[in-house]
Amino acid sequence: MREMKDSGIPWLDKYPATWKLKKIKYCLQERIEKNNPVRTTEILSLTAKQGVIPYEQKEGGGNKPKEDVSAYRLAYPGDIVMNSMNILSGSVGLSQYFGCVSPVYYMLRPWNIKEEVRYYNYIFQTTMFQRSLYGLGNGILIKESGNGKLNTIRMRIPMDKFGGLFIPVAPAKEQKRISDYLDKICTEIDALAADIQTQIDTLEQYKRSVITETVTKGLNPNVEMKDNGIQWIGMMPSHWDCIRGKYILKYIQKPVREDDGVITCFRDGEVTLRSNRREDGFTMADKEIGYQGIDVGDLVVHGMDGFAGAIGISDSRGKASPVLNVLGTEQNKRYIMYFLRSMAYSDVFLALATGIRVRSCDLRWNKLAELFYPVPPIEEQDAIVAHIDSVLQKTNDVTTDKKEQLAVLESYKKSLIYEYVTGKKEVPAQ
Template identity: 65%
Template sequence: MRATKDSGFEWIGDIPCYWKIDKLKYHLRRNEPRNPGDAVVLSLYREFGVIPKNSRDDNHNVTSEDTSKYKYVRPGDFVINKMKAWQGSVAVSEYEGIVSPAYFVYEFTDDTIFKRYFHYLLRNCYKDEFMRLSGGIRVGQWDLPADALENTSILIPPMDEQCRIADFLDTKCAEIDALTADIQTQIDTLEQYKRSVITETVTKGLNPNAEMKDSGIQWIGMMPSHWDCIRGKYILRYMQKPVREDDGVITCFRDGEVTLRSNRREDGFTMSDKEIGYQGIDVGDLVVHGMDGFAGSIGISDSRGKASPVLNVLDTDQCKRYIMYYLRSMAYSDVFLALATGIRVRSCDLRWNKLAELSYPVPPLDEQNAIVEHIDSALSKADAVIADKKAQIATLDEYKKSLIFEYVTGKKEVPCND
């Protein structure tokens, strides 16, 4: 067992006695030359590090940005998002390009730090320290001052040990990431299965031997011959309910949940001071988001509250969950995007006047209820499997974090290869 000493940091604990501790400013120099011109725009993602921005955001139009104040990054430079360092937004770049002015860019000034070891150490072990050193500027973002970062002390093992640690973690993390990716693929397949169950059932019914007819609706095609096609204005009612004094704010989320914001999260929302046009929503109301309905923000409210007029609150004598599932099937098939007039990237205006003119396949009420029961059952079973797989991913993620911490802080030793 190696002899140890107190690191001086409660959150690190003891480290090998021969490891050094030194401040970042003695090994890094801030180097932020302005945009040299025609350069790739880079972004820093917590899970991917520094990579070209377009590789993760297919709808991002780099040419529309004013990049004149962007900072130049070379391969091997250390990049940190000063507002999200506490979330792990720090990385050593493998790419040349430019980054937002919100980032600090540093070059290494000596050879005492192995960059891949440094990468593991900073992004995995210093989140809480960066939070402590940062000052809040708005909800969810904290500003890490350059001098606080530069005066942060780091662990510096001997170079050969840094290399062994980095090589070992590269191998182990790749194995964990492969397992995680495989499980995520299974989750994605199950999510797609859920969508296919909804779309197939609300347009074709439960009887595979039913006589079919042309619905006259392009995105439905053939449907059971005893079903009707009815425009929304004849089966839906647009509701505008008064707001009560004690109403909390309700949001319709893209996963289809319609609930009080306080039941999910408050971070990232902009609160309106005047709440002009806000409306009441009751438990059981059918809600379609006028801006995000295209992405699945369609559901039945589980709460009483108030909401922005951007939410369409609907009632019907049909089965509300059947109508909800039908509208979601349109969202999943990108029908809303194809039909609606776009007003921003990956969005569309889906207000009552458009919902009212849509044609809806309408089975007999008892059949609607049977369809909903079938969908609910299938989705419940799939969700149970998905929850288990997400728990597996969470376990792998925690194992990966603990593995990195144990080796970059010297709690465990990578053996030498003699």
């Protein structure tokens, strides 16, 4: 057991007596190279989940990059790239690419070429270090919402403040041993996590296939079928009707109450008050022109994001932008909801609708009203909904368990990184 000494830094606590404490600015230098004249049009992006990647590989979209990249900064392979607005949430990664990034990014590399950039990157990956950045300089403001949840307001962390922080610095040879070992262990953990994520994705696809198959084919595999001539429905039970939406659905506009909170229809199908999920990242309208009331049990279709599954039954009373279509029907609302989701899963809305932004479409009442819907007898609708609900509940239970496994693996990886880059554990002898 090697000798340890107190750092006087809460997040670090004790570190090896043979190591040094140094300010970041004396360990790493900032690369500030503008892409002017333009040397590359390869735009890089950074996320806590994916690290530094070409922008087109980014999951979930995000802010569209500028077409003029001359004001961007250059990033090189081996640079630590960090988002000055999102450092504490894990937006730090080691670049493997040459490209350009937004000016809000910092690029860092060791002053001493004998030192290991991976070691410093691992320090910045630790949750303990990231949490130590709360309140740094201009800081990250934390606002408490009405339901007690904490929401972050992003503010730029200046490099002079960041560079003044102390970090543990192992000898160069030990930095390499630590980095090599963590690369090996993290690769193994990431492989396990990727396998679990594949299982989750498979379950999600299974759920979608059950919904799509059941709302168009029913529960009886031996029933007589007919072709209704509608491409996205295909063969369906011969005793079912196929009816335009305007004959079975009603477009509803309800008044807003004074104490109504704002409701959002999310892409996972949940329709709920924003305060029940999150309030950061939304743009609030100065004037709520056209806002409408929504009641518990209302069927809601998002006019912009319905193509991605933002279709559900509201669990809350509140108000919403007119971009949400509120629908009433004498049919089983959950059956209609599941059918519309099946169309979203099959990209039917994208094929039918006029695009107004990337991976989106205008899905308003006039289009919902003209669509054809398979309409079984109401008792069959009820049975179909009960079956789908049951399948989804079982698969969701399994998915929840697997997501917990992912969280445990991620926590374990973070703790391992922390233990080794702070010297609390030594790399095992080879």
